[in-house]
Amino acid sequence: MLVHEDDVKRGDSTEVETDELEESMGPLEESGGTVSEGDGEMDDLVADDIARFEASFKNITQRYRLINRIGEGTFSTVYKAEDLLYDHYQNDWDLEANKENRDSDSSAVKQSLVRQQKPRYVAIKKIYVTSSPLRILNELELLHDLRSSPNVCPLITAFRHQDQVIAILPYFQHKDFRDYYRDFSMDEIRDYLRNLFSAVKSVHDADIIHRDIKPTNFLYSPSQRHGVLVDFGLAEREGTDYHHCQCCYEQEERARKVQSSVYARKLDAARTSNVPLPKPSYPKDDQRPSRRANRAGTRGFRAPEVLLKCTAQSCLIDIWSCGIILLTFLSKRFPFFHSADDIDAFIELSCIFGKQKMKQVAFLHGQILQTNIPSMTETGHSWEKIILWCTGRNKKSAEGPGEGLSEDEKEAINFMRACLNLHPGNRISAEECLEHPYLNRTESGSTTVAA
Template identity: 65%
Template sequence: MATNEPVVVHEDEPQVYDEAETEEAEQVMDESRGPLEESGCTHTDESEEEMEDSVAEDMHRFEQSFKNITQRYRLINRIGEGTFSTVYKAEDLLYDQYENDWNLEEKENSWFSPQSKQRTCRRKPRFVAIKKIYVTSSPMRIFNELDLLHDLRNSPNVCPLITAFRCHDQVIAVLPYFQHRDFRDYFRDMTVSEMRSYFFSLFTAVQAVHEKKIIHRDIKPTNFLYSPTQRRGVLVDFGLAEREGTDWHACNCSYDEKERRHRYQTSHYASMKQQFREAGQAPPPPTYPKEDTRHSRRANRAGTRGFRAPEVLLKCTAQTVQIDVWSCGVILLTLLSRRFPFFHSADDIDAYIELCTIFGRRRMMEAAILHGQVLQTNIPTISESGHSWEKILLWCTNRNKKDGAGLTEEELEAVEFMKCCLELDPLRRITAEEALRHPFILGREGANGESSEAMQLE
């Protein structure tokens, strides 16, 4: 046990209506909380004692309103909250009555000393995380989350669902209380070797999720509870997750390359451009209609700003599980650059500009056209071909190649891997499965020979 810090198992992410859609009747809650603002949920020991009155009051009311909950669990403190839920740390009073397959730690310990465990465990309080889903959430939304969790119950590194209850409109989900460290405690100091383990663990979870054709949609450090000492993490919060193909509509990217080219060439934009060329005029600066009666392009944009893949920003209507791989790439970028959050986008436009700053106008234009969109910009800090990752990382870490402080071999390997994850074209982006076979992941400690489980026990 490396960290004594009690940690959140599962915090819910508040979500925000898409501002573009608010006027429409069907409101989409798709924004997860930003990386900085939310992670404060990891409380320290003293905060556990220092419970706020309001929290105590809420807990009390919760206990009162939820039938029989006090017989099963003893609420300890609030450890997180979001738009759709509040998460409490609780003691599992009836732990020993149940099969607890979900408790990996237990299983591992029992491997070694089943006898001693029996005795010690009786006394040791068993903690769980209770996710109280707000009664204003629709049964469909709740169903979706629990259903996906149920599908993923045997997936490695995916936070298992112990059980769930309903009392009237109140639904609670019981989840393991997982030991982890706050990302902000270690992202500055993580070595490349540790990153390999981190991403092995993360991609193991992502691969399992993707195998079930489920898109997590909200992968970010705060949703991957990682314990550096155990070299293991669990992926949590499937509140925004969806099955691939939900609400699918053909996007330009769903056609093959030839068709895409044809579509572009016959597009309105291309023909306008052609006209100007023929007329020998330079295309004028763009104008946009003041009162646009067209309907807006609609796509699920659920996720966290700064972690959204370009196709999400472009409202691609045929998003795939590959959007999660992008988010993983952003985490790696954060670690390599020692900047968290790396992207800081107030909204999708900012996010796109940030990507443009890095990738350059040309590639972002290509990325846009892939989804039937045209990018026009004259922002001076957006160059034609962007910056190389190496340059960016050196700059971010205040290093200078001239001083002989370029990226190390290891880092370059990590950058290679990151590039595969941060491929603008989702069709060419590395898949989670491929990622697990990438040299960067295979090069982790204990990858050859020793089982990773044995490693974790050290």
């Protein structure tokens, strides 16, 4: 039984804020849902669930035979089902079948015979009835827009019965990330990332932010070296709810704003009057509005600007998440970040980047970071050091930075550094990623000519 019940959490914020209410109403929850392969024996609970689903959705049994529940998320449950009426429809989405058609020399009759013997599978995504029609519309619309993207899971069709909406998606054979992330060779990692970034590029080309890129949402088949991006439940068009943020300014402009801020003046006043700055404090009963921004995504994969509630988030938040996936591969740790909440997530990032850089990133979004956490160093640690440490390769007498890493790894780390730039403005774009020498390289090691 391979049902993974992701933790269903709504509005996990523990910050002293009031926007929790809105958050749990909005699309700000963790989404999850692992689609794992394999039929196996069905749990009673799952059987019951399927039976009830079949009973509640009119005529579904005529079209599909539900086989198992393969994923459960915040907004939906995914079932594996046999597509009973496959042969009645055009199936352009079915890349496997297309390949079969192309490869096969046999006659059309023979093919249809083969087809009849071979059951066709689809994935049925049951979107919970508690989701608003608008949210469902958004997801389906975005999927529809992205239908021609090779690494995005296409939408076959969708149905509604009363308040229940189901989306029919191709059933994609893949392996669980945990089964391979530690064993992948550098070339396999590269293949994975090429697939991932080509998916991300097509999403970004359509000005869509996926918002929830993580291994569970990228179904990858190592044997076919092919992967598809799924779950656009949190995706949004770039610029939705866009508001000006400090990070939109040019650097000098921003520096000036910081210098003339209330906080800077407080510091100045304290300095000129020679009074030590009091310990930071905040109002008990804070009447100020809280800073609001879309924070949808999965903990551990959220970009720093999401954690800091930047109101001008862009597609580059997805690049950060991809960088975290690469970090997972290189460090052989999954998940790399625990991030029970956004504060923990921020502290974890600070452990790596150091206080200085994190202060800068706070400034970037018009905020001041004050902390006295002793395990947080000023300058942080280099990625090289962290990768070595995570893979148990650091020696007491390391000769220099990056010593003990292969050339491949060094290049990968450079690429990762470009993805994990704290400043979204300096982060590499999906298009640039695909052109980066690290991804643009064949297995022999020579750089391919970009097609």
